[in-house]
Amino acid sequence: MPAILSISEAVAQVKGGSTVMIGGFMTCGTPTGLVAELARRGVHGLTVIANDTGVQGNGIGMLISAGAVTQLIASHIGTNPETGQRMIDGRLQVELVPQGTLVERIRCGGAGLGGFLTPTGVGTVVAEGKQAIVVDGRTYLLETPLRADVALIKAWKADRKGNLLYRRSARNFNPVMAMAADLVIAEVEEIVEVGELDPDQVMTPGIFVDILVRSVSRHD
Amino acid sequence: MTEEQKRMIIAHRIAQELSHGDVVNLGIGLPTLVASFLPPGLDITFQSENGFVGLGPDPAPGEEDPDLVNAGGKPVTIMPGGAFFDSALSFAIIRGGHVDVTVLGALEVDAQGNLASWMIPGKMVPGMGGAMDLVVGAKKVIVATSHTTKDGQPKLLKQCRLPLTAAGEVDMVVTELGVFSISGGSMVLHEKHPAWTVEKIRALTEAPLEVASGLKDMVLPVGV
Numbered sequence: 001m002p003a004i005l006s007i008s009e010a011v012a013q014v015k016g017g018s019t020v021m022i023g024g025f026m027t028c029g030t031p032t033g034l035v036a037e038l039a040r041r042g043v044h045g046l047t048v049i050a051n052d053t054g055v056q057g058n059g060i061g062m063l064i065s066a067g068a069v070t071q072l073i074a075s076h077i078g079t080n081p082e083t084g085q086r087m088i089d090g091r092l093q094v095e096l097v098p099q100g101t102l103v104e105r106i107r108c109g110g111a112g113l114g115g116f117l118t119p120t121g122v123g124t125v126v127a128e129g130k131q132a133i134v135v136d137g138r139t140y141l142l143e144t145p146l147r148a149d150v151a152l153i154k155a156w157k158a159d160r161k162g163n164l165l166y167r168r169s170a171r172n173f174n175p176v177m178a179m180a181a182d183l184v185i186a187e188v189e190e191i192v193e194v195g196e197l198d199p200d201q202v203m204t205p206g207i208f209v210d211i212l213v214r215s216v217s218r219h220d
Numbered sequence: 221m222t223e224e225q226k227r228m229i230i231a232h233r234i235a236q237e238l239s240h241g242d243v244v245n246l247g248i249g250l251p252t253l254v255a256s257f258l259p260p261g262l263d264i265t266f267q268s269e270n271g272f273v274g275l276g277p278d279p280a281p282g283e284e285d286p287d288l289v290n291a292g293g294k295p296v297t298i299m300p301g302g303a304f305f306d307s308a309l310s311f312a313i314i315r316g317g318h319v320d321v322t323v324l325g326a327l328e329v330d331a332q333g334n335l336a337s338w339m340i341p342g343k344m345v346p347g348m349g350g351a352m353d354l355v356v357g358a359k360k361v362i363v364a365t366s367h368t369t370k371d372g373q374p375k376l377l378k379q380c381r382l383p384l385t386a387a388g389e390v391d392m393v394v395t396e397l398g399v400f401s402i403s404g405g406s407m408v409l410h411e412k413h414p415a416w417t418v419e420k421i422r423a424l425t426e427a428p429l430e431v432a433s434g435l436k437d438m439v440l441p442v443g444v
Binding site for chain 1: 268269270271272285286287288289291292293298304305306307308310311314315334344345346347348349350351352353356357383384385386387388
């Protein structure tokens with residue numbers, strides 16, 4: 001069973017210099033409580049793997065503003081000008097990855113796969129330094145798995161076993177990241193008793209989740 | 221022509237390309253406007269790459285749900301019969317050829333079907349987001365773009381100069397001046413703005429331009 005901790009107790013387990021996956025898409029489905037606490041604690045040298053860096057001062061933007069991130073792997077940073085500025089200043093190293101490649105690399109990391117072949121990026125700068133493999137006459141790039149020390153994810157409901165339900169488009173990267181980190185911390189809006197969630201409806205099995213925290217925001 | 225008129229002409233024309241039953245992904249900005257011009261009764265399922273099919277219109281003021289946004293992070297709605305999924309499934313849909321049509325903007329597009337839409341080195345590096353996967357995976361790729369830059373420079377080029385989004389994947393280009401296909405290193409003009417001559421369009425096009433034998437006038441939206 002996962003531990004049910006306060007946000008500050010949970011985030012205390014994230015050490016400076018670690019690699020952290022953070023769920024969400026443009027702050028939708030981002031574990032905002034965990035991210036805000038991480039920014040507040042003054043942790044440094046993080047490598048963050050996330051779709052984007054939200055907007056300035058919100059979502060993962062809070063970590064960027066706090067100077068907590070030295071490396072970023074993301075598909076899009078255009079909605080947060082501060083990320084671009086720090087990249088240009090040399091304070092933040094950014095690897096831009098096509099969104100479908102990013103999520104599949106994370107899935108591979110969680111699924112025990114050594115990588116995958118994708119046609120995305122062939123003939124572009126994304127192909128530079130990557131092995132090209134031809135299968136049945138079509139060229140693919142070999143993309144390698146991504147894993148993290150910690151995944152910070154956001155779900156709607158959990159039971160005490162850590163089984164998770166997501167709501168609407170807030171699901172996005174969260175279920176995939178839940179499989180790909182050594183320590184998985186899920187921020188949830190509600191925690192119910194074991195047996196209250198229909199096993200047919202569970203989206204992330206609780207075996208992936210190490211720590212549950214209660215979110216301050218809530219949808220009923 | 222005002223910028224708004226250009227946008228309406230392009231979006232209106234692209235809406236005529238969609239067929240009953242299509243699964244369609246519209247990019248942020250001008251491509252999103254295509255949904256406003258759908259012929260009545262046409263059954264189109266819009267895919268949103270952040271994780272659902274059945275993308276609906278904007279919510280009424282006060283009805284926004286922070287858990288339901290489009291690929292630009294803006295509040296949207298979902299239609300009855302829609303479905304949510306995670307990002308891995310979303311891009312399996314996209315790369316796996318389950319999207320019939322994708323419509324997206326361009327910084328440059330060329331006569332080889334190459335598209336550049338995601339960065340200007342030293343100036344603007346927003347990232348590619350889902351665009352590279354969409355252009356490679358969708359069955360039909362339609363580029364929606366103004367014919368020239370704000371400075372009047374051609375955007376339909378012999379060869380893209382900016383870093384590519386994808387190589388050789390563009391099927392059709394729609395601008396306020398015409399409808400073009402890509403064929404053997406040329407752009408082929410199939411329809412033109414009724415008030416423009418082929419020669420005037422050619423003068424604003426860097427790509428080698430051929431004229432289709434059945435050249436027609438574009439149908440413009442009402443009021444433009």
